[in-house]
Amino acid sequence: MPSNHFDVIIIGTGAGGGTLAYSLASSGKRILLLERGGYVPREKDNWDTRAVVKEGKYHTKEGWHDKDGKEFHPGTHYFVGGNTKFYGAALIRLRKEDFGQVRHHDGTSPAWPISYDDLEPYYTKAEHLYQVHGKRGSDPTEPPASAPYLYPPVSHEPRIQQLVEDLERVGHRPFFLPVGVMLDEKNPQKSPCIRCSTCDGHPCLVNAKADSQVICVDPALEHPNVTLLTHAYVSRLETGSSGREVTKVQVERNGSKETYSADVVVVSCGAINSAALLLRSANDRHPSGLANSSDQVGRNYMAHLNSVMLAVSKCENPTVFQKTLGLNDFYFKSNDWDFPMGHISFVGKTDANVLAAGAPSIVPGFTLELMAKHSLDFWLTSEDLPDPDNRVTLTKKGGIQLNYQANNLEGHKRLQAKLKSLLKHIDCTEDLLHMHAYIGKRIPIAGVAHQNGTLRFGNDPKTSVLDTNCKAHDLDNLYVVDGSFFPSCGASNPALTIMANALRVGDHLRERLS
Numbered sequence: 412m413p414s415n416h417f418d419v420i421i422i423g424t425g426a427g428g429g430t431l432a433y434s435l436a437s438s439g440k441r442i443l444l445l446e447r448g449g450y451v452p453r454e455k456d457n458w459d460t461r462a463v464v465k466e467g468k469y470h471t472k473e474g475w476h477d478k479d480g481k482e483f484h485p486g487t488h489y490f491v492g493g494n495t496k497f498y499g500a501a502l503i504r505l506r507k508e509d510f511g512q513v514r515h516h517d518g519t520s521p522a523w524p525i526s527y528d529d530l531e532p533y534y535t536k537a538e539h540l541y542q543v544h545g546k547r548g549s550d551p552t553e554p555p556a557s558a559p560y561l562y563p564p565v566s567h568e569p570r571i572q573q574l575v576e577d578l579e580r581v582g583h584r585p586f587f588l589p590v591g592v593m594l595d596e597k598n599p600q601k602s603p604c605i606r607c608s609t610c611d612g613h614p615c616l617v618n619a620k621a622d623s624q625v626i627c628v629d630p631a632l633e634h635p636n637v638t639l640l641t642h643a644y645v646s647r648l649e650t651g652s653s654g655r656e657v658t659k660v661q662v663e664r665n666g667s668k669e670t671y672s673a674d675v676v677v678v679s680c681g682a683i684n685s686a687a688l689l690l691r692s693a694n695d696r697h698p699s700g701l702a703n704s705s706d707q708v709g710r711n712y713m714a715h716l717n718s719v720m721l722a723v724s725k726c727e728n729p730t731v732f733q734k735t736l737g738l739n740d741f742y743f744k745s746n747d748w749d750f751p752m753g754h755i756s757f758v759g760k761t762d763a764n765v766l767a768a769g770a771p772s773i774v775p776g777f778t779l780e781l782m783a784k785h786s787l788d789f790w791l792t793s794e795d796l797p798d799p800d801n802r803v804t805l806t807k808k809g810g811i812q813l814n815y816q817a818n819n820l821e822g823h824k825r826l827q828a829k830l831k832s833l834l835k836h837i838d839c840t841e842d843l844l845h846m847h848a849y850i851g852k853r854i855p856i857a858g859v860a861h862q863n864g865t866l867r868f869g870n871d872p873k874t875s876v877l878d879t880n881c882k883a884h885d886l887d888n889l890y891v892v893d894g895s896f897f898p899s900c901g902a903s904n905p906a907l908t909i910m911a912n913a914l915r916v917g918d919h920l921r922e923r924l925s
């Protein structure tokens with residue numbers, strides 16, 4: 412075998428690719444990881460809100476285009492560990508109901524081809540692997556789980572504890588948000604995590620966030636059979652004469668072109684880049700893009716309806732680590748509305764730099780500094796629905812073009828109204844302010860943090876790109892394990908589901924390769 416031939420090539424080292432690498436590392440198979448980025452540099456700017464949020468220091472500088480050809484800069488990151496280096500590590504399961512059809516105001520969210528029970532054991536494994544801290548049973552909408560969390564929930568700081576009590580007083584059921592930070596509150600001197608305010612959206616300077624690099628890629632690389640090439644941009648996949656197998660992986664690295672091959676090739680570049688890579692890899696056998704006989708590659712792009720809303724607390728909010736509380740009381744249909752609204756939790760505590768970047772309207776009499784001292788910084792997520800016209804295509808030069816028209820907005824608006832109606836009960840003023848800067852969302856289409864759905868899996872090759880093992884229907888050795896396999900996305904943050912699925916596909920590949 413030539414030395415550039417491997418058993419498995421994994422392209423991308425984020426939540427999907429990194430987790431799969433970990434899952435396969437101990438198999439002894441020769442595994443090559445190809446990652447377009449390098450390691451996040453460890454430097455003081457990691458924890459500087461000005462550098463990270465205001466100046467977008469770690470965002471890709473790549474320009475993408477909207478449907479009208481207008482350039483924008485997406486809020487995404489190319490590094491070892493992918494976007495998990497920057498995520499808020501809220502690691503939440505989809506609800507059991509999300510795996511079936513769900514009726515929404517604007518349409519129906521389709522069922523998955525696998526059930527919650529199929530994924531459940533892998534959710535548990537992923538929670539344990541990523542050191543999720545949480546409390547089973549505190550979230551009343553939580554699906555059944557086969558094991559407890561291994562780590563206790565991250566405690567609420569006093570202002571958040573007060574919020575819990577205020578919400579409970581009016582009949583709500585706030586819960587401990589499950590988070591992947593290596594915090595040991597019983598043993599603070601030895602705790603890797605120091606419980607700081609610059610977690611969500613920032614890389615962790617002390618490597619205490621359970622991200623894909625720290626948890627999966629670094630341990631995988633301890634196995635001699637695993638190799639990582641950084642700054643290795645995969646430009647194209649080529650197939651052999653039958654068109655059924657990827658035979659060459661074309662890489663641009665350090666200004667030169669290199670070619671690798673493997674028995675199994677796994678694409679995990681993030682939903683948008685994975686679709687773009689398959690489209691760029693069109694050839695005679697696959698004229699409209701690799702694995703695209705269904706014409707579904709790039710379609711059904713989803714990103715969740717996300718917003719950050721600031722409530723102004725009458726007392727100060729000196730909370731440091733704010734992401735400890737979630738509220739799913741509006742996740743499903745309710746007494747006063749027949750459709751789901753979504754999930755409420757928090758982003759990391761904002762400061763004046765973050766607020767300046769988000770340009771919220773200022774409450775009269777407040778400065779940015781004063782607002783930051785008083786804000787409770789809520790995160791709201793609702794489900795958007797798959798629409799074939801919301802899609803990734805390529806520009807004439809091969810760049811990324813993203814067409815996205817948000818849908819199912821009524822549920823999200825009602826979720827915002829629900830939060831507003833709670834303000835009088837939680838010691839806040841009546842003001843609820845939109846904040847746009849977080850996760851690069853200065854313009855809505857750039858908010859690609861929760862990207863998913865562009866290569867959906869399913870049983871029918873006519874309507875889906877991947878089969879239930881996440882293998883392309885049209886090819887025998889091409890798999891995808893990032894967020895693109897989602898046929899629908901619920902209203903829970905996506906990373907844990909991507910990780911769990913990567914472990915599931917890992918088991919399948921181990922069997923295939925044995």
Ligand SMILES: Cc1cc2nc3c(=O)[nH]c(=O)nc-3n(C[C@H](O)[C@H](O)[C@H](O)COP(=O)(O)OP(=O)(O)OC[C@H]3O[C@@H](n4cnc5c(N)ncnc54)[C@H](O)[C@@H]3O)c2cc1C
Nearest residue numbers: 423425427447489493494499500501645680893894904906
């Ligand atoms: C600020 C922020 C906060 C977030 N907070 C949360 C949260 O609290 N909870 C949650 O569940 N989710 C959160 N997310 C979302 C979460 O990070 C993503 O859902 C998850 O990382 C997606 O995993 P993935 O494997 O699909 O892609 P990614 O993690 O994006 O990984 C893709 C990898 O592929 C590489 N790549 C791309 N193209 C190529 C190519 N052509 N060649 C080689 N390599 C390539 C990229 O560099 C990257 O490393 C957040 C995201 C952001 C940005």
Ligand code: SF4
Nearest residue numbers: 604605607610615620
């Ligand atoms: S809160 Fe903990 S895990 Fe997050 S950045 Fe700070 S030290 Fe790292």
